[in-house]
Amino acid sequence: MNDALKFPKHSFGQRVKTMMKVDVRRMLKSKVFYILLAVALIIPIVMTVMMTMMAGKESTDPQTGEVTVMEGPESVWESIGTLPTDEAAEKPTDGEAQMGDMDVMAMCNINMAFMGVCVFVCLFISDDFRSGYAKNLFTVRAKKGDYVVSKTVCGFICGSLMLIFYFIGALLGGAISGLSFGLGTLNIGNIIMCMLSKIFLMLVFVSIFTLISVSAKQKAWLSICGSLGGGMLLFTMVGMITPLNSTVINVILTLVGGLLFAVGLGVISKTVLKKSSLV
Amino acid sequence: MNAVEIRNLSKSFGKKQAVNGLDMTVPMGAIYGFIGENGSGKSTTEKMICGLIPCSGGSIKLYGKDHTDPSVRARVGVLIESPGCFPSLTVFDNMMLQAENLGIKNAEKEVIKILKTVRMEGAAGNKYKNCSLGMKQRVGIAMALLGNPTLLVLDEPLNGLDADGMRIMREVFTDIVKDGKRSIVVSSHLLGELQKVATHYEIIRHGKMIREMTASELDGDCRTYIALKADDMGKAKYILGGKLSRVSEDEAGYIRVYDPVTPEETAAYLYKNGVTVTEIMTDKIGLEEYYIDLMKGGK
Numbered sequence: 001m002n003d004a005l006k007f008p009k010h011s012f013g014q015r016v017k018t019m020m021k022v023d024v025r026r027m028l029k030s031k032v033f034y035i036l037l038a039v040a041l042i043i044p045i046v047m048t049v050m051m052t053m054m055a056g057k058e059s060t061d062p063q064t065g066e067v068t069v070m071e072g073p074e075s076v077w078e079s080i081g082t083l084p085t086d087e088a089a090e091k092p093t094d095g096e097a098q099m100g101d102m103d104v105m106a107m108c109n110i111n112m113a114f115m116g117v118c119v120f121v122c123l124f125i126s127d128d129f130r131s132g133y134a135k136n137l138f139t140v141r142a143k144k145g146d147y148v149v150s151k152t153v154c155g156f157i158c159g160s161l162m163l164i165f166y167f168i169g170a171l172l173g174g175a176i177s178g179l180s181f182g183l184g185t186l187n188i189g190n191i192i193m194c195m196l197s198k199i200f201l202m203l204v205f206v207s208i209f210t211l212i213s214v215s216a217k218q219k220a221w222l223s224i225c226g227s228l229g230g231g232m233l234l235f236t237m238v239g240m241i242t243p244l245n246s247t248v249i250n251v252i253l254t255l256v257g258g259l260l261f262a263v264g265l266g267v268i269s270k271t272v273l274k275k276s277s278l279v
Numbered sequence: 280m281n282a283v284e285i286r287n288l289s290k291s292f293g294k295k296q297a298v299n300g301l302d303m304t305v306p307m308g309a310i311y312g313f314i315g316e317n318g319s320g321k322s323t324t325e326k327m328i329c330g331l332i333p334c335s336g337g338s339i340k341l342y343g344k345d346h347t348d349p350s351v352r353a354r355v356g357v358l359i360e361s362p363g364c365f366p367s368l369t370v371f372d373n374m375m376l377q378a379e380n381l382g383i384k385n386a387e388k389e390v391i392k393i394l395k396t397v398r399m400e401g402a403a404g405n406k407y408k409n410c411s412l413g414m415k416q417r418v419g420i421a422m423a424l425l426g427n428p429t430l431l432v433l434d435e436p437l438n439g440l441d442a443d444g445m446r447i448m449r450e451v452f453t454d455i456v457k458d459g460k461r462s463i464v465v466s467s468h469l470l471g472e473l474q475k476v477a478t479h480y481e482i483i484r485h486g487k488m489i490r491e492m493t494a495s496e497l498d499g500d501c502r503t504y505i506a507l508k509a510d511d512m513g514k515a516k517y518i519l520g521g522k523l524s525r526v527s528e529d530e531a532g533y534i535r536v537y538d539p540v541t542p543e544e545t546a547a548y549l550y551k552n553g554v555t556v557t558e559i560m561t562d563k564i565g566l567e568e569y570y571i572d573l574m575k576g577g578k
Binding site: 031 | 353382
């Protein structure tokens with residue numbers, strides 16, 4: 001009872017540490033987190049196995065009689081990223097088709113994790129406001145910046161884990177389907193750089209999703225729709241920024257970009273929280 | 280130094296002025312009853328004290344510091360509208376989250392201690408969504424009590440509580456402020472219950488303070504009345520109504536006389552008119568009636 005009028009000050013590090021502890025605890029108790037990781041692991045296995053099974057099968061268009069041969073993946077690494085081909089640039093007439101092919105490949109691979117993580121971030125943040133937990137939180141924690149940092153880091157951890165799980169799933173799927181693990185012109189360094197670039201790029205997406213979620217507050221549907229829309233604008237660039245033949249330049253570029261986005265959008269998120277009602 | 284000092288506070292939502300130049304002074308060690316009709320601005324004021332909504336104007340000081348100061352805010356316990364728990368987590372896990380938020384050492388021990396205080400230790404493993412309304416309210420109060428707060432801000436904490444729950448809360452409130460430093464701001468429509476514990480009151484209407492007073496000032500302001508029962512209640516009421524100006528019948532079936540007359544005079548007058556008084560006593564109006572009178576513009 002003697003400490004009634006003691007008001008100890010805590011440093012930014014201490015504050016973020018305790019908040020992170022709470023958020024990580026919540027994340028580890030969240031079903032959505034485990035569902036997303038399971039999806040990230042299973043999807044590449046299912047997709048790789050199915051596409052390999054269907055490879056080489058012919059289908060005939062009943063109207064035109066045109067026969068199409070289903071193409072399957074040739075390498076395990078196709079699930080991880082795409083490789084920009086010189087031919088696409090050299091053949092302007094085929095360029096559109098080539099780009100179209102690349103877009104489909106770019107969307108139906110590991111890059112889906114960038115959109116998947118928005119579900120986690122939006123639900124994670126909207127739950128705070130929907131349950132009223134935000135009231136308890138922001139009463140005792142006046143610094144809104146701590147909240148933004150903590151949520152961004154949690155989203156980043158979840159996103160990175162999704163990428164890693166997808167990577168593992170792709171390897172397992174490839175092994176089950178008997179696909180080639182050959183690197184061709186690439187080397188293992190490129191694959192590591194590619195994964196690192198994707199992980200750092202996740203920071204950009206998570207920052208966008210965090211900003212949209214703190215603006216939408218308890219309206220999870222609004223934050224998910226907004227995040228999917230906002231994320232889609234950048235989504236098509238993921239394949240180009242983080243190709244399979246990534247180098248240190250890609251890693252540095254995505255790291256700097258990720259940090260800049262996180263700081264910039266973090267400041268905006270903090271301002272949104274400061275200026276708006278939290279209940 | 281006061282626990283809470285609010286000066287000229289205002290808050291508007293678009294064109295609607297929810298709080299309009301409100302003043303409030305909560306001394307240290309006070310249980311401050313914050314009273315007003317629905318939509319009068321109580322919850323909005325409490326949310327502003329807790330920094331949950333930004334103020335449009337005015338100032339709020341908590342223990343001499345600005346209410347946005349993180350060090351003082353870390354010592355505020357709050358229960359506003361709902362306890363703020365995650366439905367799918369257990370009561371214990373929800374409490375642990377808040378304990379970790381507050382950076383409490385030996386969090387588990389502290390959580391168990393607080394749950395025992397509100398008699399919820401047996402339901403610690405229950406999922407929050409499976410708790411009854413009264414249990415949820417107890418959890419909310421337990422959450423507010425975590426971390427040994429210096430200031431408690433409670434919005435309708437007694438709603439949904441059973442008689443035992445209300446008694447426990449009264450004991451908890453009294454215990455918290457007994458060192459004379461901690462304070463509680465509590466709003467409630469259960470004025471009878473509030474009167475049992477509150478040391479200070481503020482009555483607001485349309486976002487403005489109507490009256491701020493201590494419990495003893497309220498006691499002095501509450502008028503006395505004579506309550507009586509007679510062998511012929513109808514005739515007694517008719518006779519008294521003909522002579523006195525403020526006569527009414529209460530819910531318990533007593534005739535109440537608010538005019539400045541003694542019980543002896545009243546009984547004698549009725550006896551003279553052929554009515555025998557069977558029961559007579561003097562009493563004071565409670566906070567509830569005082570409040571209703573005040574809202575009607577009476578004294």
